[in-house]
Amino acid sequence: MxxxxxxxxxxxxxxxxxxxxxxxxxxxxxxxxxxxxxxxxxxxxxxxxxxxxxxxxxxxxxxxxxxxxxxxxxxxxxxxxxxxxxxEYAYLVDLDSLASTGRRWTDLDFVEHFYRGGGRPVTLSEIGQFAEIVQEYAYFSGGDGAYHRLKGQIADWARELKTPIYHFGDKYSFKNVAYSHGYATVKGDFLGSVVSKGDMIKIDGICSFSFHDVFTDPTSLRQNLTGTSSRSERLPSMLESLSELGGEAYEVVGYWQAQFHALVLKDKYKSAYHVRKKH
Ligand SMILES: [Zn+2]
Structure with missing residues (x-):
């Protein structure tokens, strides 16, 4: 049919x-x-x-x-x-609004905070990139997006149920959002109910995500900024004067949650939701 x-x-x-x-x-x-x-x-x-x-x-x-x-x-x-x-179905719905409180940071803002921020951690919301980072991770990382892959991963976990909670995590490039991010870690877990229904499994619960990045060395960023900003005379001299302040590494963090709902076939070979082994 x-x-x-x-x-x-x-x-x-x-x-x-x-x-x-x-x-x-x-x-x-x-x-x-x-x-x-x-x-x-x-x-x-x-x-x-x-x-x-x-x-x-x-x-x-x-x-x-x-x-x-x-x-x-x-x-x-x-x-x-x-x-x-x-x-079968499987989908995630973000529970948080993902709205940012601050104005969107440019790469220069990342550098400025390195020299003036005293190592104070910043949140994705504070730097105005919350929704963009989540979107990059959820829908574009690895080409198909982490949310797409999580459906198969959680379904496979539910079929085996060897652990009470499913943990996940990896490093992803966020250069598409801001060059300053480079690679950052997103990890999290799924906690919810797994119910057997005939040849199907019903899975409902919450995915919790945590984004973690450390801004350490503005040197490569300096090259990127000055190397591509021939129009700006101001930029190199501003970076020079800032670098006299010393500088301190700082964390960039973000947390959000999403509801997860799925009904999947127990037989993963008949299911659209399972992790396909790469050859
Ligand atoms: Zn389409």
Missing amino acids: SLEHTRAYRAAYLTYLRTGLPIELSLKHARQTPQYVWETRGDAKVRLSHRRNEGKIFRWDTPPPTGHPGQDYNCRCLALPFEEGKT
Whole structure:
């Protein structure tokens, strides 16, 4: 049934590409269930708003702000018919607003705090990059994003249940947000309930995340800033005068939580949610 629907969707999408006939119309007969699970291709090309929809349940009569899968230009996402207790899903919803309290730091602000901050730690919210850092980690790290991978990791953990809490953590590049970050650590854990339901497992709980970075040596940053800022005469001299102050390393930290909800097949080889071994 889900295969039929997928075929119908692809057919409707191809029809749309060829003739411009709205997918809405050609899909009418294919909408076998009132709800569907949003499926992405899980690769680096999926747009951010569709990454956020991945694994979530939507209603055909209440489209999300993005529209339904395949409706937006060049979208390759699919709608899997949703049957309660039978269809797999897995999604994370951030519990914190991720709003920042401070103005967004530039690389020069990182350097300035090194020389003037006396080693005082700063939070992602304080440096105005909370939402950006979480977004980079959750939806872009490793190409597919950590939230995408966590779904499979937590599902595999729930299948084995060798430990009461699932711990995770790794180093990620955050240079896309600010050169100053370089590589930083994000680690955390999942704590929640795991309930067996026939050939499925229901998983519900909270993921807690902690971001940790140490700003130590502005030398490489200085080269980056001065090397690429030929227009600014001010910058090198400002860095010179700042460096006379000595400088002290400081931590950049951030904490947030997300709800995790999933229903996955016990048989990981039949499931869309498991960690695929790399060869
Ligand atoms: Zn899409």
